[in-house]
Amino acid sequence: MRESFTPSLAAVLVHEGGYSNHPSDPGGPTMKGVIKRVYDDYRRSKDLPVRDVRQIAEAEIQEIYRRRYWDLIQGDRLPAGIDYVVFDGAVNSGPAQATKWLQRALGIPADGVLGPATLAAVARAQDHDAVVAGIQARRLAMLKALRTWPVFGKGWGRRVEEVRRLGLALAAGAQNLPLPTTSASGKAYASSAKAPPPKSVGDALAAGGTVATGITVATDALAPLADKSATAATLLTVLMVAGALVGVLGFVYREWAKAKAAELLDALDLKAPDLGSAAEPEEVAA
Structure with missing residues (x-):
């Protein structure tokens, strides 16, 4: 041998x-x-x-x-x-x-x-x-x-x-x-793996988190004034564009976070449910 x-x-x-x-x-x-x-x-x-x-x-x-x-x-x-x-x-x-x-x-x-x-x-x-x-x-x-x-x-x-x-x-x-x-x-x-980026941030932006909700409230308040005030109409347009951007950015961030999490799991040779729970039993068991 x-x-x-x-x-x-x-x-x-x-x-x-x-x-x-x-x-x-x-x-x-x-x-x-x-x-x-x-x-x-x-x-x-x-x-x-x-x-x-x-x-x-x-x-x-x-x-x-x-x-x-x-x-x-x-x-x-x-x-x-x-x-x-x-x-x-x-x-x-x-x-x-x-x-x-x-x-x-x-x-x-x-x-x-x-x-x-x-x-x-x-x-x-x-x-x-x-x-x-x-x-x-x-x-x-x-x-x-x-x-x-x-x-x-x-x-x-x-x-x-x-x-x-x-x-x-x-x-x-x-x-x-x-x-x-x-x-x-x-x-x-x-x-000892790094924590994956939180997808919840993207989910909140894409689905209507605090920022998106605030924009929606402001938009609803300005809508009745848009026909009477050029300033209100301009603000309404800006807010509508901002609302759309928030949704898009949320989607983009969510997909990026998913890709990063998958990359991390692959590097660690883990399945999704195992992330963060991997121990080192080889070093602990007798």
């Missing part, structure tokens, strides 16, 4: 860096990519007392990464290059999300479960370079859709590109590998 776990983990750990506890990082206190919640769960599963994640031992790091990430993404059954790319994504965004990126790159339904159907699709894939590139393109799109992109975007972008290059080199069986650089950054979960 091909042994890719050790070199893949070595590359992942370079990107994860050492200890961090950034206030914008949803992972919280993290040591070498292992968040405190995960470390606490691991210690409890061994009937050991919880302790500061900075005290994590090398053997614990190895076991956590293999059991909670590598095994869940079936690393030993994935082709060279693809295994590392999916693994790195799983560490940063959770195994289910990384699996969705792989599934989308393969052109199959993205359910986040790396089972027989996904493995069969991987076996059918002839162009591993395209799969690696597809995974990383999907990953970058999601990262840009997160609220924390302005904080961690520079490091995330560099990491995605370096993982892509190394994944392609591994897939090609290259001897001189482009090693990653240290670019520790926050965890990237779909639950």
